[in-house]
Structures are given as C-alpha cells and as structure tokens.
Amino acid sequence: MNRVVLVTGANSGIGLALCDRLLSQSSRSLRLCLACRNTGRAEAARSVLLTSHPAAQVDLLQMDTSSISSVIRAAQEFRLRYDRLDYLYLNAGIMPNPQFDVRAFFKGIFSSKIITMFATGEGILTQKDGVTSDGLQEVFATNLFGHFLLIRELEPLLCHAGQTSLLIWTSSSNAHRSAFNLEDVQHERGTQPYSSSKYASDLLSLALNTHYNKQGLYSSVVCPGFVMTNLTHNILPSFLWTLLRPVFFLVSSTTMDATTDGCIIDNSTSSFWLFTQKPESLDPYAKYHSLTSVRGNNYIQPRKMDIDLETSEFLYEGLLQLESEVRQKLKEQPKEDQDDID
Template identity: 30%
Template sequence: MAPWTSADIPDQTGRTAVITGANTGLGYETARALAAKGAHVVLAVRNLDKGKAAADLIVRRYPGADVSVQELDLTSLTSIRAAADELRARHDRIDLLINNAGVMMTPKQTTQDGFELQFGTNHLGHFALTGLLLDRVLAAPGSRVVTISSNGHRFGSIRFDDLQSERSYDRTRAYGQSKLANLLFTYELQNRLAATDTIAVAAHPGSSATELGRNLPKVVEWGFGLTVQRSEMGALPQLRAATDPTVRGGQYYGPGGLLQMRGYPKLVSSNRRSHDVAAQKRLWAVSEELTGVTYPLG
C-alpha cells in the first residue's frame, strides 16, 4: 500500500479549520496543507504579528487561499474565552478543530491562571477552548476534534495529588503528564461524542524539527537529532487524523517508522495508562472544575 501523503487530503472547499499554534512548525504546515486543498483556515495564535506573517506566506504560496488570524493565548482562560466568543461570532460551524499548540519541557513556570505551564497550556487550555467551541463543531456534519499528543505520553502519569507540580517539579515528567492528558481527554471526549456525527481523534508527530524542542536537555536533543524529520513530515499524522475518510473516532495516528519517531502516518497505539477509563473520567471532572468550562453533551 502506498504511503499516505498530503496529496491524499480530500478537497476541503467549504470547510473551516481552526488550528492552534499555526504560525510555525507543525501547525503552520497543517494550515498550509489544508488551505492548499480549499479550506478556510483560522490561525489561532498568541502573537498576531507572527500569525499575520504566516497567513501572508500561505497566501503568497497559494494565491486565493482563504486564511484568517485569531488571537489566542492558551495560558489565559480570559484570552481563551475571548477568542471563543470571537470565533463563535464569525463562524456558524467549525469542521475541524486542531489542538496543535504546545510547550515542551519548560523550566518551572505557571500560566496566568496559576496552572503548571505544560499541563495548563497543553491540556487545560485546549480542554477549555474545545468546550467553548463545541456547539459550532457539532453543527458541522462529519466534524472532527484532533488533539496532538506525543511519544512523551509513555513516560507520563497523571499525578492527581499534585497536578500543578507544586510539591516537586520535573520538566520531563510534567511534559509526559500533559501529553498523557491529551490522550485521556481525546478518548473520553470520543466516548461523550458517540451519539453525534463528530469524532475525536489524536495524533503525534514523532521526532520533528520545530521550535517546540528549544527547551530540550542536551542529551535528549542529541537523541532526537538521530531521528528528526522535517516538519512537513511531522504534520502528516495530524493531517491524516483530520481528513482521511477512513479515520474513526478514538483512533491515534503517528509515524510508521522505527519507534514511531519518523515516517509516513499510520494508525498507532498508545500506552495502557491512556486507556484507563477511571482516569479519563476523573481528569475530565477535574478539568471542568479548574477551567470552569462544561461541555454541551449528555
């Protein structure tokens, strides 16, 4: 069977895709590929100048591409609510919500709301945004919520007794927790979406050359360097999760090469902890409590 590439993306004309962190790296490549196939793409970014520059670059490459920019800071619930209000005002439906933005192995920091930065940005920010936009996603037939995880979920655990790493902080462990949370969220969201026409899917890029790795320890950076692939390749799993007609809810896509670090996208598996149903439900309840966002689902 031939490998899946961006050439396999179906026509996206008439569809709206909101992509977080889309001014650079995997988000930019995802936005570029979807715009090339006719989608109206919204770059949801923290830095408006960088977002506008990325949008201009896409339009220069694909004259007539339909691209807009939305300010969004995932470290601020106030910004998330404001962005959701603006997106809801402009769009009656959202066909694709791609939760792509993230931070990786940062020094100990907190979000504007006091959450540990990696857990707050990678999981809680996207949990809140998805809940606030879900009615618009549900309004689009065949819509999808795609959330980006990582191989890092394999060394993560959800420390319910210290979610914000207040007692102790290890940046690798905190990153793993946030990426495991992305999968627990996806699987529980799919469970809640089962009676709808919307699906939740997860993806991961393997080892990709993006700005996300700027905080990697040198030894980890060296190891990644042995397997790193271009960001265009790293974006393929999330593009497949977002557009391949054969994708089903609750699936997980990643590179098909050695240790899922590089290669063309295929259906992959996540670890046992990500399928812990009790943890999925507990994390959901905690996330609602922390963000103040509840979902319009039974």
Template identity: 30%
Template sequence: MKEKICMVTGANSGIGFAAARGLAERGAAVVMVCRNRERGEAARKEIVRQTGNERIELLLCDLSSLKSVRDVSEAFRSRGDRLDVLVNNAGGLFDRPQTSADGFEMTFAVNYLAPYLLTHLLLDKLRASDNGRIVNVASVMQAKTLDLDAAIRPQTPYSGFNAYRTAKLAVIMATYFMAERLGGSGIAVNALHPGVIYTPQSTRSVPGFLRPLAKLFMSSPEQGARLILHLAASPEAGSSSGKYYAGGRAVSTVPVSYDSQQQRVLYERSLQWTGLPENALGLD
C-alpha cells in the first residue's frame, strides 16, 4: 500500500480511526474526512505518532450537507491526485427525527446520500488508479422493503432503527447497481457489515447498569476494521466486486436488495436528490 492514496470518512474515532490507522501502518497516504477539526486533528496526530507515517491529511466535511460533500470532494480533486481506495465509513443513528440542511431525513442523508454523492464526485480519481476500490460500510440491519418517498422524510411515529435499516439497505442496493454498471472499469465496489462495535456512542441505547457488560459481547473497533482493511488492501479483494461481506466472507442480503428494477429507481432518484447529471457514472 506504500504507493496508494486512501480516503476514509468518519476517521477520527471507532472503526474509521482503526481503518485509517491500519492503512497508515501499511504505508498508504491517508486522507481523513472528519466533521470536527479539533477531534480530527487529534486523531491525525495520534495516527502519525502510532505509525510513524507522516502522509496523513485531514479534510473537514459535514456529511449532513450536500454542499459540504461537494466542497470536500473539490478540495481533494483540486490537487490532481488519483484515489486508490475510498472507504465510506461515516454514519449515524439518531434517536429523534431530524432533517438535514437539504431537507432530507437525517439518517438517510448521512448514511446514504452523502457517500453516494462523494463516490460519484471522486469516480474519475478512482478510475485513475490501476485498481480503484470503493468500500461501503453497511450493516446486518436491513429493511425488508424500500419506500423511497418515506425514506427521505422523517416518519411519524419515528424509529431511528427503522430509518437506519432503510438507509443501509439503500447503501447495499447502490453498491450492487454501481458494481454491475462499472464492470470492466477496474473499480471494485463492495459493501460490508463490520460487526457490532463497542464505542461509547453505540451503547447509548443500553441501560447504564448493563453498559460494562456490553463490551464483553461487542467487537472492538480494531476487530471491526479488519474486513474494511481486507477489502481495501488485499490483492484478492481487488478482483471482487458487487458483494456484501460479513463475518469475513461474502454473504447474501435481504431479497429486495437484488431487485434490479428497484436498484435502478433508487439510483435514478438519488441522482435527482443529489443534483448529479444522468451520466454521473461516466459511461457511454
């Protein structure tokens, strides 16, 4: 990975930090995309300290804002660098209904629309790599149906878990669609479930007296990052595309995720929502 350039979103904590550090340990230049400058810079310095790799950069982005996503992509693109690996890791689960700056349900905006837009804006940089890789962090939590009109607006009554399931289903369906359309381009597109990861944020919904026990049954960020690092760095993963991994192997997702017509509708609606042109994939 010493000649590779990698971007990791949500890289200041959790599995994002562990993945960024793992790529840095392998010698890659790492672009950390974080929302908060202070926390992001502290994480950047810590990765440099732990790995001795000085090629670690911080870019700021609020993934709840499509404008911010466009700004961070332009900040990277303006340098002229290629991009070898894009890890769409950042996400969130919200316990109350919220709307993004662009008017979308917040969970859908952060977990799906932001990585969708970022990926498309950086496709030409990924094409410039001899083996570009897109790694989408999804989840074992997947909705069984996809109602797009409901997905983009907070529902009443609101369930953060249902919104999260819907967003992660969309991530998986877009992964499958893009992998099929990008076949032969040299870009591998895969999704994964990193496991149930222990962080202070992930245990917020757990009763206080049970939180010390939660760590016994949840994976560490380092364990969660292993599959990300495999898809980002291993030679064999470069020839695999359009798959979803969990527990270290490719597995099946919910039946609706394979519906090619719904994949296409989701993809085309997403172009409209994010303001991308019809030929955003750059295909003839």
C-alpha cells in the first residue's frame, strides 16, 4: 500500500531536498504531494524530482498557507483525491524583511551569550511583519495558523481507523520563549514574528499530541539547523556571509548545530529520520535536530524543548477560537466568494 505524504513549501529549500530524499532513500512505496503557493515553481520542482525518479508518483496541490480560503480549498481538493494521509510535513514558512540589528550584534559579542547569538540569532534578527487579506498577521498565518487549519481540515484522513499518522513541524533554533506572548499570539506588537511563530509551533505540537494521540495521530518537531535558503540569504550582504563563514564553522564545532553552508540535503536529515520511526515511540517534548559533527558526519539529536503543557493548552484553545471566528467570517462573505471555496 502506498504511503501518502504531503509536504507544504515543497518547491525549494529544505522542502524540496526532503522530497528528493524520500524518493531516493525510502524503502516504502510513496505517493508524494507537493503543496506550494506558486504553481510555476511547483511544476518546476516536480519536473526536477521526476527527472531523478521517473517512476515516482508526484502530485501537485496549489495552496497558500497565509490565505484561509486557499487552505480550505486545497484541503477539500486533497480529500477528493486521497483516502488517507500518512505523513504531513508542515514546512512552509516565511521570514519577511529580515533585519540585522548591528547594535545588538556588537553588544552580544562582548557578552556571555555570544555562542547562543551565533547559533540561534537570538536578539539580532528582527522582521517587519504584514497583514493578510484575512486580517491576520502574515507570519503567524503562514507559519502557524494556516497549518493548524490544514490539520483541522484533513482530520478525517489523518485520524483514519487502523492507521497511524504523523505531523512533522519544521521549527527552528530561533524559536524562543522570550519572543512569544499568549496575550499577543499573532505577535502584532513585537519585532520577532518568525521566532514567535516557531516557538508557537513547538507548543502546538505538544497540544496536538495531547488531543489526538488516542486517535492515532502524532506530532513531532524538527530543527534543520542553519542553512542558506531563501529565508536566510537576504539577511546580510553576500560578502558578509563569506566573512562570517569561519565564525559559523567555529560555532558549529562548539554547539554541534548543523551549519552546513548550503548543503540542504544534510539539513533534511531529521525530517527524513522521523519518516523511518514509529510515531508512538517519539518524545512529544523533544525537538529532533539535524546535526553535523566536526568530521562532517550527519546525525540526529533530540533536545528537550522549552515548553510546558499549560501554555500549549492555552495556545490550542486560542487557535480553536480563532478558527471559529474566521470560519464565521467566511460564512458572512458574499455567496460568489463562498462558491470559490465550495
């Protein structure tokens, strides 16, 4: 029986590398679906995958996780195509207008947090967020809420009788409790929406395990480590990345984080590794890191997340309330707009 795998944000970066790895190294028969916002780039990614794997089953699904109507429409289409979903990789994400805080950087160099600063970007990376057409903060909607709504929409396929399914969130070493506030879940008042959204995904994964494990649905979190993708390469001018490369290598040797200088396939190690594990054996409090040793060997290391059950439950209830509100707004839209979804 073919395992059905859905990957959001699959047309480039870690998402595309993961898809190639699944097709190259999996011993299981797969039906792979790439959920992407840009149809042209999705078709190009599919072509690349089929060139390397001509016999593979690779489907496309147009979906923008920042848009409520797009997520619902895509989920409806997915339910018509498939009768099961075994693995859902929640990988799509944005870091809009990243800014490098020079003052915080030089202050951090002369502090005890220098290694943490280089390893995670804490305190030196800020972003300017936007607002979606649904009235939600863009980073929150894209990185977290759109995925939450997708899970809710695909629940009948994920919680299927006699089937175990796994959600796999692409988190970050930049996920900090200090950037997250339950009273400002969408991070309207802060300057670190990316960090906030990734910390929220860590919390949400725990809550989903609490509510869905008995139905055969499990959730886990990965950290791919630092890698040059579209999210990161615009933070600094290219010449500064070159100058800082020795520093990142030193941090890599010290913290054992994967700073593989663009070898994206290595950063998908933890995501692929979870595909080979029994979901019920995974630790709901652990984030599985893709790491690279000084000798260049890749390995996985689980690290306990800075999360707690009470906060995760508050977040989960808040997202359920927001879901109810956005669905009500959709019902109140003109009939022609609803027809686009139905």
